[in-house]
Amino acid sequence: MIAKKLLMLFIPFTLVSFAFSSDADQLPNTIDYKLDLRIDYATKKLFGKCEITILNETNQPIKNVPILLYRLLSVKNVANENNVSLPFSQSITSISGWEQIQVNFIEISLGKILSPGEQSKINLEYEGYLFGYSAEGWRYVKDHIDKSFTLIRTDGFGYPIIGYPNERDMMKIAQQQYDYLINVTVPNEMIVVTAGKLIEQTKTDNESKFVFHSKEPSWRLDIAISDYNIFEKGENKVYYFTSDSLGAQKVMSALQSCFEIYTEWFGPLDNYQGFSIIEVPEGYSSQKDITAIILSAENFDESREMHTIYHEIAHSWNVTNLDVQPCRFESEGFAQFMQFLMAEKLDNNENAVSEAAQRNLDRVRNAFKEKEECQSIPIKDYGVHDMTDFSYTLGMVVFALFYDIIGQEYFNEIIKSFYKENHLKGATLNEFIHHCKRIAPIDLESFFDDWIYTTRGIKLVVGGKTFNELKEYYKDN
Ligand SMILES: [Zn+2]
Structure with missing residues (x-):
């Protein structure tokens, strides 16, 4: 639902990729994702734990699971669902086809055979730094950790993603559909935003914990952290920076107006959980997910972007x-x-x-x-x-x-x-x-x-x- 930036990068390669996909390694699908993040702003370091539920939907047995992660994030431990450690290797490598983009490539041995139709869970612990890929040619991937603004998303490999470092698997990333649970702990003054539904927010003296559950299955996790303002109407939300409060009103008005017209025309939606527009600073590029749009600051006012909102909200009636x-x-x-x-x-x-x-x-x-x-x-x-x-x-x-x-x-x-x-x-x-x-x-x-x-x-x-x-x-x- 998604002229997704990551996917868009791949479209010209699609036909080429299909040519060699038949004899390539088989990949399991991700069917559920739990991600637990803690950020230390003093050292700008990320500490993550995740539990990925995988399903073998191929017709071949699977023994190893490949994982991609940002080049400065390293895996500390891998375990199965019974908390038994699994052997793994990791090394920095380029994505074939895009030689300047380096990732940490991890190969995990499941220690068993995952037969077609079977599912399993992998637990990973990882930590390190995030600086994006803007210097390497992916100009908009400025994902990084900073007190004023932090962005962690698929494009920057800020969390473990299943795949080999080649173009074919980049396509496969965008074809996954899974539910997720995201748990992020940050200093008290910060607000964490995702495309999911905020189901819990707890505070201690120094820290706040935000827990999100996916509203709809998706292929990507996007986590933005800043001192966001929130504009709320019904289930719809706009997260914006103080300097863009006028733009936020325009965005909310577009969102509400089309939602009201569609509802009048096509009837009420069953179990509508709201749509979120998340502002990111200039140059980060806009992106779409099934329940949210990431909108970069320079586009907050543009009518072209209002069209994107009309488009995405219309999908709710699909x-x-x-x-x-x-x-x-x-x-x-x-x-x-x-x-x-x-x-x-x-x-x-x-x-x-x-x-x-x-x-x-x-x-x-x-x-x-x-x-x-x-x-x-x-x-x-x-x-x-x-x-x-x-x-x-x-x-x-x-x-x-x-x-x-x-x-x-x-x-x-x-x-x-x-x-x-x-x-x-x-x-x-x-x-x-x-x-x-x-x-x-x-x-x-x-x-x-x-x-x-x-x-x-x-x-x-x-x-x-x-x-x-x-x-x-x-x-x-
Ligand atoms: Zn669409």
């Missing part, structure tokens, strides 16, 4: 996709469309949808002319062919056309009833399309055939039809 390799049309196409529709409704940006749709059409046409093989792959197969990027662009166009054909009232009814009927159990793309056809007042068989199941729609795009011409085309057909 139903978990049950396809093996989801094409993400009904999630990303929908959220992309909603972000521009909200720009029209909330920012008086009158033609936001049609202008964005036209931009997307031009982009898709150029890309598909360059890579002709893409022209023969229907949207439903974008997951299989690693083309989900086009579910954002082409998917947005299809949603805009769909909205134009059936009108707002039926569109809202379709999203609302689909969420209501399926959010607890999940649904496939086919179920979503069937649902649209069932509720819509007109026959949509050929429309969805054109765009989802065949490449007839893509032929129209490559043939040069504009967004307005496509709208006309469906009025006539």
Whole structure:
């Protein structure tokens, strides 16, 4: 849900990576993560303990587990779930493909065979320093420990992450989904913020302990520590620096306004646990997670970032996709469309949808002319062919056309009833399309055939039809 920075770095490599993934080492998946951090600001040192629950979802037995950690963080001890020490090795190495990025690479022997389908727990203790990778070329990864601001996140390898130091495994990191429990102890005057829900906060004379539980399973842990101000409305929160209180109001207003409109249109969410916007200083880059956005200070005021908020909040009404390799049309196409529709409704940006749709059409046409093989792959197969990027662009166009054909009232009814009927159990793309056809007042068989199941729609795009011409085309057909 996530044009995640880390993931974005990898997208150009995806096709290359797949070429050698078949004979690469098998990795277990992370299914639960417990992280316990203590920070000593006097020495700027981090002390961490974690318990990672792993599951072997491959078809091969697994004996060793590889771990990546920031180069100045070293592992002190590794144990299994019965607290029996496990042998491990660690060494500083470069990530293959990005030679200037060094990590501490740890290999743990499980001391047993983890058969396919089996799970196990690994406990690690580690400590050391964090200085980020901005000097090495990852300019925005300024993760570090400092009294005024501390940031620990996936991109800086500030906590143990399963993977080998190569590009393929960087991709795998962003494909994990797990629940987490984060426990951070800091000096009293500091506030710890994560994308999770604060479930406990205790204070002694000198220290405060913050405990967070994930609101939704995620692939990343982000921990920001500063003297944050908190702006709260209902379940939604904005964490901001004093100098940006005006920006914080704008951000909260965008968050609340779209949340209210979506709720009115698509019905109330079941068990909504709130969304957090977390400010980070200038140059740290913005990032998205399923229940939070990290927003860098220079973007606090930008309308582009408000679009990001409209996009992310729209995802709350998505139903978990049950396809093996989801094409993400009904999630990303929908959220992309909603972000521009909200720009029209909330920012008086009158033609936001049609202008964005036209931009997307031009982009898709150029890309598909360059890579002709893409022209023969229907949207439903974008997951299989690693083309989900086009579910954002082409998917947005299809949603805009769909909205134009059936009108707002039926569109809202379709999203609302689909969420209501399926959010607890999940649904496939086919179920979503069937649902649209069932509720819509007109026959949509050929429309969805054109765009989802065949490449007839893509032929129209490559043939040069504009967004307005496509709208006309469906009025006539
Ligand atoms: Zn998204």
